[in-house]
Amino acid sequence: MTHPQSGVALPRERIAAERADATHRIEFLTARLDEIIEGSHLTTDDDEHDPEGSTVAFERAQTASLLAEARRDLDELDAAEQRLDAGTYGVCEKCGRPISNERLDALPAARRCIDCA
Numbered sequence: 001m002t003h004p005q006s007g008v009a010l011p012r013e014r015i016a017a018e019r020a021d022a023t024h025r026i027e028f029l030t031a032r033l034d035e036i037i038e039g040s041h042l043t044t045d046d047d048e049h050d051p052e053g054s055t056v057a058f059e060r061a062q063t064a065s066l067l068a069e070a071r072r073d074l075d076e077l078d079a080a081e082q083r084l085d086a087g088t089y090g091v092c093e094k095c096g097r098p099i100s101n102e103r104l105d106a107l108p109a110a111r112r113c114i115d116c117a
Helices: 011-042 056-086 101-106
Strands: none
Touching: 011 056, 011 101
């Protein structure tokens, strides 16, 4: 559903959609990281010195980084939902001015307006 005047998705719906995406990414990346770790225990290949491809260590670090980012996204979305419940959603935490609907539609967890970002 969209806000009738702006065409912007309602905040709670937008947050829920982003939250579902973040949760899916966390599940996928957690499974992928488990596969990488398990696979590294099952092989004796010395990929640390293989000039042809990425190392298991690199792949593990990259996946762990993406997983941490997805968890941060989920935390930010939870905080946005708390601001929504508190009636402070859409208000810049730095200057106190409203955050534009366009910014909130693009980044539903935005804490700051574009000028303060």
